[in-house]
Amino acid sequence: MTSVPISFWRDAVPRITGFRVYDLRFPTSLTADGSDAMNQDADYSAAYIILETDDPQLYGCGFTFTIGRGNDICAAAMELRARPLVGIEVGSLRNELGSVYRRLKKDSQLRWLGPDKGVEHLALGAVMNALWDLAARRERLPLWRLLAEMTPEELVDAADLSYLSDALTSEEALAILRGLEPGREERIALLEASGYPCYTTSAGWLGYSDEKLRRLCQEAVDQGYRHIKLKVGASLEDDLRRLAIAREVIGPDADLMIDANQVWDVPEAIEWVRKLAEFDPLWIEEPTSPDDVLGHAAIREAVRPVGVATGEHGMNRVLFKQLFQAGAIDYCQLDACRLASVNEVLAVQLMAAKFGVPVCPHAGGVGLCELVQHLSIFDFVAVSGDLTGRVTEFVDHLHEHFVDPCTVRDGAYVLPASPGYSAEIREETLAEYSFPSGGYWASTHLGRRELSRRAQQSGHDEVAFARSAEEELV
Amino acid sequence: MTSVPISFWRDAVPRITGFRVYDLRFPTSLTADGSDAMNQDADYSAAYIILETDDPQLYGCGFTFTIGRGNDICAAAMELRARPLVGIEVGSLRNELGSVYRRLKKDSQLRWLGPDKGVEHLALGAVMNALWDLAARRERLPLWRLLAEMTPEELVDAADLSYLSDALTSEEALAILRGLEPGREERIALLEASGYPCYTTSAGWLGYSDEKLRRLCQEAVDQGYRHIKLKVGASLEDDLRRLAIAREVIGPDADLMIDANQVWDVPEAIEWVRKLAEFDPLWIEEPTSPDDVLGHAAIREAVRPVGVATGEHGMNRVLFKQLFQAGAIDYCQLDACRLASVNEVLAVQLMAAKFGVPVCPHAGGVGLCELVQHLSIFDFVAVSGDLTGRVTEFVDHLHEHFVDPCTVRDGAYVLPASPGYSAEIREETLAEYSFPSGGYWASTHLGRRELSRRAQQSGHDEVAFARSAEEELV
Numbered sequence A, B: 001m002t003s004v005p006i007s008f009w010r011d012a013v014p015r016i017t018g019f020r021v022y023d024l025r026f027p028t029s030l031t032a033d034g035s036d037a038m039n040q041d042a043d044y045s046a047a048y049i050i051l052e053t054d055d056p057q058l059y060g061c062g063f064t065f066t067i068g069r070g071n072d073i074c075a076a077a078m079e080l081r082a083r084p085l086v087g088i089e090v091g092s093l094r095n096e097l098g099s100v101y102r103r104l105k106k107d108s109q110l111r112w113l114g115p116d117k118g119v120e121h122l123a124l125g126a127v128m129n130a131l132w133d134l135a136a137r138r139e140r141l142p143l144w145r146l147l148a149e150m151t152p153e154e155l156v157d158a159a160d161l162s163y164l165s166d167a168l169t170s171e172e173a174l175a176i177l178r179g180l181e182p183g184r185e186e187r188i189a190l191l192e193a194s195g196y197p198c199y200t201t202s203a204g205w206l207g208y209s210d211e212k213l214r215r216l217c218q219e220a221v222d223q224g225y226r227h228i229k230l231k232v233g234a235s236l237e238d239d240l241r242r243l244a245i246a247r248e249v250i251g252p253d254a255d256l257m258i259d260a261n262q263v264w265d266v267p268e269a270i271e272w273v274r275k276l277a278e279f280d281p282l283w284i285e286e287p288t289s290p291d292d293v294l295g296h297a298a299i300r301e302a303v304r305p306v307g308v309a310t311g312e313h314g315m316n317r318v319l320f321k322q323l324f325q326a327g328a329i330d331y332c333q334l335d336a337c338r339l340a341s342v343n344e345v346l347a348v349q350l351m352a353a354k355f356g357v358p359v360c361p362h363a364g365g366v367g368l369c370e371l372v373q374h375l376s377i378f379d380f381v382a383v384s385g386d387l388t389g390r391v392t393e394f395v396d397h398l399h400e401h402f403v404d405p406c407t408v409r410d411g412a413y414v415l416p417a418s419p420g421y422s423a424e425i426r427e428e429t430l431a432e433y434s435f436p437s438g439g440y441w442a443s444t445h446l447g448r449r450e451l452s453r454r455a456q457q458s459g460h461d462e463v464a465f466a467r468s469a470e471e472e473l474v
Helices: A006-011 A071-085 A097-107 A118-138 A141-149 A152-158 A169-178 A184-194 A210-222 A235-249 A266-279 A295-302 A317-325 A343-355 A368-383 A427-431 A439-443 A443-455 A463-474 B006-011 B069-087 B095-106 B118-140 B143-149 B151-157 B170-179 B183-195 B210-222 B235-251 B266-279 B295-305 B317-325 B343-357 B367-384 B427-433 B439-444 B443-454 B461-474
Strands: A016-025 A045-053 A057-067 A196-204 A227-231 A254-257 A284-285 A309-310 A393-394 B016-025 B045-051 B059-066 B195-202 B226-229 B255-259 B283-285 B307-310 B392-394
Touching: A016 A071, A016 A427, A045 A071, A057 A071, A057 A118, A057 B045, A071 A118, A071 A368, A071 B069, A071 B118, A071 B461, A097 A118, A097 A152, A097 A343, A097 B443, A118 A284, A118 B016, A118 B069, A118 B118, A141 A184, A141 A368, A152 A169, A152 A343, A184 A368, A196 A210, A196 A254, A196 A317, A196 A368, A210 A227, A210 A235, A227 A235, A235 A266, A235 B343, A254 A266, A266 A284, A266 A295, A284 A343, A284 B255, A295 A309, A295 A317, A295 B183, A295 B210, A295 B317, A309 B016, A343 A368, A368 A393, A427 A439, A439 A443, A463 B195, B006 B317, B016 B069, B016 B427, B045 B069, B045 B118, B059 B069, B059 B118, B069 B095, B069 B118, B069 B255, B095 B343, B118 B143, B118 B343, B143 B183, B143 B367, B151 B170, B151 B343, B170 B343, B170 B367, B183 B367, B195 B235, B195 B255, B195 B367, B210 B235, B226 B235, B235 B255, B235 B461, B255 B266, B266 B283, B266 B295, B295 B307, B295 B317, B317 B343, B343 B367, B427 B439, B439 B443
Parallel strands: A196 A227, A196 A393, A227 A254, A254 A284, A284 A309, B195 B226, B195 B392, B226 B255, B255 B283, B283 B307
Antiparallel strands: A016 A045, A045 A057, B016 B045, B045 B059
16 A cells, blocks of 8 residues: 655645635615615625635635626626636746736637626636735735735736737836835835725715714714715715715815716716815716726816826726826726736736826725725835825725725724735625525525515516525525 | 407507527637637627517517627626516517616616626627617518618617717707708618628638638629728738738729737837738728727827728727727727617717718628628618718628528628518527537537537636536437
């Protein structure tokens, strides 16, 4: 009888052996959390993937964030995107994050469905998020530190710079990163002392009453926030009243941001924002279609000194390139799941640094805060070297579902210390909120009532799911 | 015993009672049909839907075109998109094509996955294509004639003008259509005599040998085509040789177009096209990322007198708005499936008319020729009133699968006469090419070999499908 020496197993390079994909949905529409002028009934959701290796202690977690229906479509697309990962070695993954990304992206049949946008791009992002998480876990580093330890050459190889050379060449990208290599550790030390500054949107959802708005603004001030964001765009009268309340509570010196979630055409945006200018907003966020580079440029020109911010629906690096080239935005609100993971985020961060636009990532939803803290920390440490005008979104919802939730103290993200991208969702949550078969949806009184209500709304997309769930219960 | 009078049934307004969705794939990668610098192994595919009513003679067919993997994702998204249609009356559908479209589009949870782009937008387009087909069948008119009979007010109500008012207001759209109301019948008569001019891409796929290229160019000239299109962008040396052959065969007066299928960055596109300029191409198509408005504008400026064309991946009306505003293109190649059906096509046609850009729709693939002939005819009859610089793509592949295939004679589309949008696929084709269970894929020697080959390519997405199909066979 032969036996394999233990050292063989210890030294063996693990391989990705498979993956599990989950459609997770949280019934946030019941409480109007997340309500804005465009999205009145968001059920915050995550299409979630776990990449497994032959080492049970080593895995990678990633997701894309959606707001309900169609989360299953993303999950199905993620399965297609993840299949080529099965079998690859998780050795020096740090050096292969660019080549694996390019390999997944090269699938020309899937490319046709974008390219680089919509469901297929969200799916690629989710799968690559899991691979970055795996790479960081493999090195027992939080993702921001893995990035901060990568050389300029390794980072440029990982970054997706395709279609960007008229705005940023590889050489320029290298020069930016090399210029900030000295001082990385000092900047890390600075953030370890003070955290990365954030602002809160938790106060300002459109569905909240005036009283709740006033109370939440006061609480935010008491918690140390110097920036508050309110949703606008459904009713001018309501906006004027709500902004007056918020400005009264936070005082003249704190920053007030407003967010229209794409409800306006360009001329309407200009007219409306000018009427809200008396409350001195720092920025108007998503004033119109996220695809409208020239529209944002026109709005920015017309509403100065109010700044223009967009990016949570910024579909890819080519869009951001044009926003920078056209001078269309004052703040770049890239999204950790909308873009195709760190590979594409790196490209946008590098362009933003070249064009001098502060990156203030979009967060909230499910787990976006957990992800963007890593991106913002790395941005300061190695790409921009600057905190001026930078503030990252924070929304205090649904963090309890994460194994390593983000921590905010005195209006700043505390640097995450656990290995990975903070993307792992708790096992209990997977069991409870898998849709439609998880415990919450299938078993609790509230979940059953919700499923039933949705089933009765003719044409609602959960109908089929709901019916089958109901049938199981009866 | 009571009986319902027959006249009741005859007068009853039919309702949509359900739908069937198919994942259809054709193994075109085996013959290099459709090969270009970006897409070397396209399996032309259609995610296809039939909307059924309680009148078995009345149904609507629509599809989106893809090139293989991910066609199942589109099909799944179409099921979600189509559910709210079940139950609606198919009475005066002509007046409701705008409101139904807005109702489907309003789903804010699905909107998050775009908005207006990628899989969800393709799915919306496919479902609305089927509804337009149904509307035209209901009135026993070919779609182009239904459109030509609609009033300017009806057309503007159907058009998706959202986010466009800085470039085209409803009033301007109405004025364009009213201006061309006189003369619609004369223009129809003109097209009935001569057809709508088209060009062929069948000659110029990248995977064809020089001999095949020469032979196909000669055949095209013999068939009356005055325009020939070649794929370029994989190798400059090959491009120079192939363009010389084509120009030699077609002579100096016919038009030669070239198509790079997005392979270049902006500076590379400029350099490469300048080197091909000696063959006097009418246009360079898709020189770079389809999302890059400013890039196309820069290329156009740099490669004059070669024109710039793009649009088959033009994701939505907001992108086309900016292409027009920035003066980025000489030819607008909108796609009948990439845009969200006739509703969004109308908006782009109206903007093109205002900005004076000829619309030369993209076609080929599966069934795109069948669709775009209707759009081009309507464009001339009621929107542009002009044939100058207009030529619609034609590719002679896969028409045999359609119940009412397009007819091309002397380099022009013959006006379709049957009711509907020419989108209906033959029952035999549904049985044969449904993936992976249809007759071709599951039973024929070639299909089985293909499935098996794909199963062996590790990481290929058909693996799971193929395995289950193989298991059934064993």
